[in-house]
Amino acid sequence: MFSAIKRLGPKLVMIGEMVHDLKFFMxxxxxxxxxxxxxxxxxxxxxxxxxxxxxxxxLNIAYWQIFGELEILDEIESNED
Structure with a gap:
């Protein structure tokens, strides 16, 4: 398939390598x-x-705190009361 489509073949290989790197990063x-x-x-x-x-x-709490979603602070304060 890569030899049949000369322009698409190398791009598919690059995308495959990037997905492999993305899995490690994730x-x-x-x-x-x-x-x-x-x-x-x-x-x-x-x-x-x-x-x-x-x-x-x-995972949900930690993930949203990365983006600065600080509504969790309201839950912390309500648990202290």
Missing amino acids: LMLTVFIFAFGVPAYSLIYGVEEFSWHLPRSI
Whole structure:
């Protein structure tokens, strides 16, 4: 297929290599987000029993804090009362 389409072939190879690099980057990003999210979630909500929704909640809170979504501060203050 690459030899039949001379212009598209090299671009497909480049896209494939970039996707491979993107997978590694996304894996590292997820590790760092969880490394921040687990202690942050623990400080906000305390110890909770494991459920399959817990990792998604941790990832969601940490991910949105990267972009400066600070509504979580309202939840922190409401938990302190």
